[in-house]
Amino acid sequence: ADAHGGYTIGVSNTVQGNGWREEMICAMRAQALVEGDVTGLIVAHRNTDSAGQLEDINNLIEAGVDAIVLNPSNPDALNSALETAMEQGIVVVAVDAGVTADGAYILSNNQEEYAYLGARWLFEQLGGEGDVVYMRGIAGVSADTDRDNGFQRALAEYPNINVVHEVFTGWQQDQGKQQMFDFLATGIPFDGVWTSGIDNVIVDAFLESGAPLVPIVGADNAGFVSMLTEVDGLEGAAVTNPGSVGGAGIALAVDILNGNAPDSNTVLVDPVLWENTTEEGRATIEAAQNPNLDPEWPVSVEIPGWTDYTMEQIIACEGPGEG
Amino acid sequence: MTDATDTRPVPALTRFGRWLADNPMVPLIVFLFLLIAALEVMRPGIVMPVRTGRDGFISTFWVSNLVKFAIPLAMLAACQVLTMLTAGIDLSVGIVATVAAFVCATMTSTIGPVPACLVAISCGLVVGIVNGLGVAFARVHPLIMTLGTGLIATGCLQVYQRLVISVGVEIPAFLEWLGIGQTWGMPNALFVFVPFAAFILWLMRFTGFGRILFALGSNENAAKLSGVRSWQVFLALYALSGVIAALTGLLYLGMIRQPSLSLANPLLLPSVAAAVIGGTSIFGGRGSFAGAIVGALILRVLNTMLTLLQMPEGARIVLFGLIILAVTALYVRITGSR
Amino acid sequence: MSAWVRKNAWVLGLLVILVLLMGLTKAIQPSFGAGGIESLARAALPFAFATAGMAIVIIVGGIDLSVASMMAVCAVTAAVLMERMGGVPALLIALGVGIAMGAINGALIVLTRVPDIVVTLAMLFVWEGTALLILETPGGATADWLREGIRGFAFGLPKAFLVTVVLIALVWLPIRRSKLGLSIYATGSDELAAFRSGVATGRTRILAYALCGLFCAMGGLSLAALTGIGEPVPGPYLLASVAAAVLGGVVLGGGKGGLLGPIVAVFILRIIRTILTLMAVDPNVTTIVEGTIMVGVVIFGALVTTRGRRTA
Amino acid sequence: MTTTPLLDATGVAKSFGAVRALTDARLTVGSGEIVALMGANGAGKSTFVKILTGALKPDAGRVLIRGQDVRVGSPAEARRSGLVPVYQEPSLIPDLDVADNLRLGDTPVGPFREWVAALGIDDLRLDRMIADLPLATLRILDLARALAQKPDVLLLDEMTAALPTNLVDKVLHVVREQAGAGMGVIYVSHRFTEISHLCNRATVLRDGRTVGDLDIEPGVEERAVELMLGAKIDLGRRDTSAAAAARSGTPRLGVKGLAAAPKLADVSFDLHAGEVLGIVALEGQGQDELFDVLAGFDRPSAGTISVDGTPVSFGHPADAIAAGLTFVPGNRAEALLSERSVRENIALPFSARVANWGPIRRKHEADRVGYAIEKLQIDTRAQGEVQRLSGGNQQKVTIGRWLATGVQTLLLFDPTRGIDVRTKRQIYPLVRELAENGAAVLFYTSELEEVALACDRALVLFNGRIVDVIDAADADEPTLMRAVHGLTSAEGAA
Numbered sequence A: 001a002d003a004h005g006g007y008t009i010g011v012s013n014t015v016q017g018n019g020w021r022e023e024m025i026c027a028m029r030a031q032a033l034v035e036g037d038v039t040g041l042i043v044a045h046r047n048t049d050s051a052g053q054l055e056d057i058n059n060l061i062e063a064g065v066d067a068i069v070l071n072p073s074n075p076d077a078l079n080s081a082l083e084t085a086m087e088q089g090i091v092v093v094a095v096d097a098g099v100t101a102d103g104a105y106i107l108s109n110n111q112e113e114y115a116y117l118g119a120r121w122l123f124e125q126l127g128g129e130g131d132v133v134y135m136r137g138i139a140g141v142s143a144d145t146d147r148d149n150g151f152q153r154a155l156a157e158y159p160n161i162n163v164v165h166e167v168f169t170g171w172q173q174d175q176g177k178q179q180m181f182d183f184l185a186t187g188i189p190f191d192g193v194w195t196s197g198i199d200n201v202i203v204d205a206f207l208e209s210g211a212p213l214v215p216i217v218g219a220d221n222a223g224f225v226s227m228l229t230e231v232d233g234l235e236g237a238a239v240t241n242p243g244s245v246g247g248a249g250i251a252l253a254v255d256i257l258n259g260n261a262p263d264s265n266t267v268l269v270d271p272v273l274w275e276n277t278t279e280e281g282r283a284t285i286e287a288a289q290n291p292n293l294d295p296e297w298p299v300s301v302e303i304p305g306w307t308d309y310t311m312e313q314i315i316a317c318e319g320p321g322e323g
Numbered sequence B: 001m002t003d004a005t006d007t008r009p010v011p012a013l014t015r016f017g018r019w020l021a022d023n024p025m026v027p028l029i030v031f032l033f034l035l036i037a038a039l040e041v042m043r044p045g046i047v048m049p050v051r052t053g054r055d056g057f058i059s060t061f062w063v064s065n066l067v068k069f070a071i072p073l074a075m076l077a078a079c080q081v082l083t084m085l086t087a088g089i090d091l092s093v094g095i096v097a098t099v100a101a102f103v104c105a106t107m108t109s110t111i112g113p114v115p116a117c118l119v120a121i122s123c124g125l126v127v128g129i130v131n132g133l134g135v136a137f138a139r140v141h142p143l144i145m146t147l148g149t150g151l152i153a154t155g156c157l158q159v160y161q162r163l164v165i166s167v168g169v170e171i172p173a174f175l176e177w178l179g180i181g182q183t184w185g186m187p188n189a190l191f192v193f194v195p196f197a198a199f200i201l202w203l204m205r206f207t208g209f210g211r212i213l214f215a216l217g218s219n220e221n222a223a224k225l226s227g228v229r230s231w232q233v234f235l236a237l238y239a240l241s242g243v244i245a246a247l248t249g250l251l252y253l254g255m256i257r258q259p260s261l262s263l264a265n266p267l268l269l270p271s272v273a274a275a276v277i278g279g280t281s282i283f284g285g286r287g288s289f290a291g292a293i294v295g296a297l298i299l300r301v302l303n304t305m306l307t308l309l310q311m312p313e314g315a316r317i318v319l320f321g322l323i324i325l326a327v328t329a330l331y332v333r334i335t336g337s338r
Numbered sequence C: 001m002s003a004w005v006r007k008n009a010w011v012l013g014l015l016v017i018l019v020l021l022m023g024l025t026k027a028i029q030p031s032f033g034a035g036g037i038e039s040l041a042r043a044a045l046p047f048a049f050a051t052a053g054m055a056i057v058i059i060v061g062g063i064d065l066s067v068a069s070m071m072a073v074c075a076v077t078a079a080v081l082m083e084r085m086g087g088v089p090a091l092l093i094a095l096g097v098g099i100a101m102g103a104i105n106g107a108l109i110v111l112t113r114v115p116d117i118v119v120t121l122a123m124l125f126v127w128e129g130t131a132l133l134i135l136e137t138p139g140g141a142t143a144d145w146l147r148e149g150i151r152g153f154a155f156g157l158p159k160a161f162l163v164t165v166v167l168i169a170l171v172w173l174p175i176r177r178s179k180l181g182l183s184i185y186a187t188g189s190d191e192l193a194a195f196r197s198g199v200a201t202g203r204t205r206i207l208a209y210a211l212c213g214l215f216c217a218m219g220g221l222s223l224a225a226l227t228g229i230g231e232p233v234p235g236p237y238l239l240a241s242v243a244a245a246v247l248g249g250v251v252l253g254g255g256k257g258g259l260l261g262p263i264v265a266v267f268i269l270r271i272i273r274t275i276l277t278l279m280a281v282d283p284n285v286t287t288i289v290e291g292t293i294m295v296g297v298v299i300f301g302a303l304v305t306t307r308g309r310r311t312a
Numbered sequence D: 001m002t003t004t005p006l007l008d009a010t011g012v013a014k015s016f017g018a019v020r021a022l023t024d025a026r027l028t029v030g031s032g033e034i035v036a037l038m039g040a041n042g043a044g045k046s047t048f049v050k051i052l053t054g055a056l057k058p059d060a061g062r063v064l065i066r067g068q069d070v071r072v073g074s075p076a077e078a079r080r081s082g083l084v085p086v087y088q089e090p091s092l093i094p095d096l097d098v099a100d101n102l103r104l105g106d107t108p109v110g111p112f113r114e115w116v117a118a119l120g121i122d123d124l125r126l127d128r129m130i131a132d133l134p135l136a137t138l139r140i141l142d143l144a145r146a147l148a149q150k151p152d153v154l155l156l157d158e159m160t161a162a163l164p165t166n167l168v169d170k171v172l173h174v175v176r177e178q179a180g181a182g183m184g185v186i187y188v189s190h191r192f193t194e195i196s197h198l199c200n201r202a203t204v205l206r207d208g209r210t211v212g213d214l215d216i217e218p219g220v221e222e223r224a225v226e227l228m229l230g231a232k233i234d235l236g237r238r239d240t241s242a243a244a245a246a247r248s249g250t251p252r253l254g255v256k257g258l259a260a261a262p263k264l265a266d267v268s269f270d271l272h273a274g275e276v277l278g279i280v281a282l283e284g285q286g287q288d289e290l291f292d293v294l295a296g297f298d299r300p301s302a303g304t305i306s307v308d309g310t311p312v313s314f315g316h317p318a319d320a321i322a323a324g325l326t327f328v329p330g331n332r333a334e335a336l337l338s339e340r341s342v343r344e345n346i347a348l349p350f351s352a353r354v355a356n357w358g359p360i361r362r363k364h365e366a367d368r369v370g371y372a373i374e375k376l377q378i379d380t381r382a383q384g385e386v387q388r389l390s391g392g393n394q395q396k397v398t399i400g401r402w403l404a405t406g407v408q409t410l411l412l413f414d415p416t417r418g419i420d421v422r423t424k425r426q427i428y429p430l431v432r433e434l435a436e437n438g439a440a441v442l443f444y445t446s447e448l449e450e451v452a453l454a455c456d457r458a459l460v461l462f463n464g465r466i467v468d469v470i471d472a473a474d475a476d477e478p479t480l481m482r483a484v485h486g487l488t489s490a491e492g493a494a
């Protein structure tokens, strides 16, 4: 706690160079800026593993922050540092994914639900039977595992759905596109595609190869969402997975620091599915679109009820004491 | 007094071995076709769609797809081949390509496509020149030098991307045409790649610069003795490598049409592998771009195969590593060199 | 005395830099103290082991691009086994697995005559895949004593620091002074002369890689100890270990350097990250700073050594 | 001798690719015996020594040690069998200090120290890095290390080539003493004086074959040379009067007070167009430094160089080449791109300058390279890779490179090292012809008879200074031999 009435918040993130994570960081900066009582934001943002995140959290503790908002690389791996932080009275908020440390607040996108929603829509769209391509993220990473659980849950509900190809895109655009081309080249037909967020390049692959489009499920990345309205004959759905959850995490941390802790330690931000097969869904998508946004950024730049910054502020991507 | 040349008759097998050693492309190409055959056996109809009724005896779709994604890999492999000729390596190419793609995509809407591409290429040039200065004057090992500049370029890219979040992305039309367009069933990228490959092959075989690259790698002292100032060569070489990497990034941008902040990074290790599979020696003095092209094709076929193979991801990765090792070991055995 | 100083000038210089950086940290953050140093030591743990392994193979004249993958294999092996059996046997098995992987790398290099960099590039994939086959998603568990063994203080020093120093010293010091250690330096320095001096260079190479594997196993175990679980995805240890080894005075090409310098370099690199975090430097600038330091120090080293040689 | 010899090797053969280094080599040495192993350059002496000591695997042959058939698979095994070599090149590890080098080879330190002292080095510190020690010291350390291992058979390969005379005497003394105590010694050397003072017997190799065993007795040199060279080859005589006349006007190359510390001090001479100026010296008298400075590899520490009367200063060999000074180093491995073709090797200087990085002028290149190949009669059957050529032809390629570019001043450093007599016979007239066509040639040779065959006069270097200038007409071998040992000036004074 800070006697001078200004809080310093530390941020820890372990994936760099991915549109989603960049948006998350910008949302954190913007939210910290609009929260009047945050005077400092220390961002530790790099590509590393859980051990590296432990190091970053410990450094943030050393820096004397009042709260730590982190996107955990793994729910179980960070407990030692998080417990130390909480022992010192530092508020810990995990965003995007959960942590198992007692006393930590979790403001998490429900990854399992994310996969389940999209998969169920897809299977429904196929009339409960058919062959699908299942394009996952990075093998061995927590978020991918959570999503796989959701996907398998949906799959169990639709026994006539058959996964013909399962592959890891590594959350890399180029990998995903090449893999889809490879699938198209085999000539083995499939009826739908579920992707773990590498989505518009998949649509591109269909368009470029002239293959007939099949229903495609992706995330609410700006590029994919605009395709949902612009590409003729594309049936698809975007499942929201807001990077702005980072901003919400900052807001939650400040609330807690100000003594307004929520009743429950865990707040799940449940995803929403936007599909383009109904009038209503189309309208939602039209409203959400933002052509000027980096195509890798999720279009859901705000989380109503949580974040207070403006579009300009998140795009400016400047925290307190910068710019 | 040992000019007595061996005149014993040579057994046929040894002769065949020597012939192979003199024509190392032959086993490589044979291996490529074996892989393709294996792919066809695994997934009948993918290569030869006679039975599935798709176009042609050999699927043009499959071939053009194979060629298209092998092109950026082969271009980055050219950077590795050229630098390895002098016993160097360029580990900054993946990031340089990514930077070029990102810069071009974000600048096109403000300054127009051609200036944007020029800025992107000059980014590659700058990184290349820095690499060259470090290698030539400070004599930093190229591995460390290019690793360091790669890190610096990554940081600069991240700083830059924060400035252009709202600029929107526009991909120059001609890059899209190159990246996704087709002519006679073949990717338009070949319009860039064929002249590029011809240029590199010409550069390596028929120009003084190419001669000197080989010379520096096989014996730097001999080159010095003949009047070669190696700093000039290193500077030009790494600058060229940077420019090639930037060009690759632009082409890749047209292909993937999504300028992510790690767009071409995954091509780095495969570009080294393609060069090595193609018979380029990491110790300098020996290398072939034609081999690297075949190496890139092999890697692409291998990727397709592993993508289509139903097996745990771990097993795919293991297999990928083992096959790279097997090909290079075989190659070393056949050519009797390293 | 002065000869000793000259011989170890690089390492001494690094130590001075480390002390200065500690002072700087204290100046930036007056509350930085024992706790900070303890967490620094823990952060350095996996890097230190990876760097020790890398340094040895560079000294023998090679390079091992598969260190991070081997660490992942050992981490998941340990995490999986510790769920099912006692900590000690699991730990020993993990160490054995590390040695075996290193020895396989070395044997492949010696037998196939394919250059080190190529073999270990291929093995990077092989070991990475192996880790995923052992454990598909992060999980498993680590024995409590292993986790506690690197937390807190003993004899007034951070346990993690003691573990790093004691384990590396325990393995390396006896070897360094032994025939094997000399053979490693000799092979890296001049393989032909070493062979003519009676060194079995092939076997030396394999043993050096096996040692690297052993240190990678320790690195993997420390990852498991730090996180309490096993993660099958390799962390950012490859480039960091090459950089730290080179900063620490180990010359690419072989024959020169020791392990002390690289370990000090690891601590320097870690404390620089701490300082940048404490100063709330933009994380992207942090990347630039790290790259610049890497290139800058090596250039500086090159200039100093060529100057030294000229005056000598 | 009725006792079993310590070492008895027969029928040893070894090929490197197409090069047959040894075909049928044979050698015996008994206890207390010092056997000279003689042969022309490239006869296979070093190869033989390496095979006997396990550093190379023979293709065929039998080695008996004390009558036992022993497979010597590695240098370590050889040492255990009592065979300890000192190779032609230093074999100490550059990055280890002396003490560690000793431990590496299990050499006892006490005896080693004694030997070092006995061999004339008093102030050796065991913590010195090998890389910091001068070559002569390294040779002594190599020998002391070998002796400290108490060998049964000591194999010395051109041990004395890089030593100053005072150390040579100590070495000879020690070796003789050890032989007296029962050790067998195989002594490789090109120096007849050493051999006749030291050895009991000489085994002569020619073309990789043992062609004779000679007892050392007065007049044995003639016989040995005959055996080494095969048929007596008439190397011809030459008229040197014409060249002397050309020595006037501005010299092509003028060297004044040139020094390269610490080896070379105050060297001055003029080299005129049309002249072949020989340099003779024992190993390590400053000739390497002289050529390095003239070729632009090193900067002189004092003195001036002028070309056609204009002072020049070289920061890089490219500068020297621009001034018309072209260098053929003694070690052809330094000069050749062994994996590249003959053509590329010869044409390399064409592309050296940035201005020539563009397309290769293939016609021009083919003409020039063809000219050089024809002129030197390079055997181009294996031209794809220079390393497949025989050594003599490789050597010709290094010279051909400058023939193709056009020669003004040629710096030849021991150009006939490791090449056979036939090729030598082609090279002398070529050098003469170059000079007659207006080139200036500086010609260092380690083989003294070449002075009379190729040069107009010879400078004698001793201890980094020119101690004598001898005209070709007077340059018979005994005169030169005395001169290179620094004896002339003393005699002249007397």
Ligand SMILES: Nc1ncnc2c1ncn2[C@@H]1O[C@H](COP(=O)(O)OP(=O)(O)OP(=O)(O)O)[C@@H](O)[C@H]1O
Binding pocket: B205, B206, B207, D343, D360, D362, D366
């Ligand atoms: N720049 C070069 N790099 C490598 N090899 C070369 C080069 N130039 C020529 N060669 C090789 O040297 C050999 C002889 O070439 P040469 O130029 O004498 O023949 P050519 O008849 O002029 O060639 P071409 O018919 O290709 O024009 C050929 O094997 C050729 O491949």
Ligand SMILES: Nc1ncnc2c1ncn2[C@@H]1O[C@H](COP(=O)(O)OP(=O)(O)OP(=O)(O)O)[C@@H](O)[C@H]1O
Binding pocket: B001, B002, D016, D019, D020, D021, D039, D040, D041, D042, D043, D044, D045, D046, D047, D048, D088, D391, D417, D418
């Ligand atoms: N590693 C090698 N590869 C190819 N050829 C070799 C190799 N080593 C030696 N040779 C060749 O074998 C022949 C014999 O060489 P060796 O060194 O034994 O000669 P030498 O009698 O010791 O000559 P010198 O008096 O010059 O030392 C030479 O023609 C040499 O070029």
Ligand SMILES: [Mg+2]
Binding pocket: D041, D042, D046, D418
């Ligand atoms: Mg020889």
Ligand SMILES: [Mg+2]
Binding pocket: D045, D046, D047, D088, D157, D158
């Ligand atoms: Mg010899």
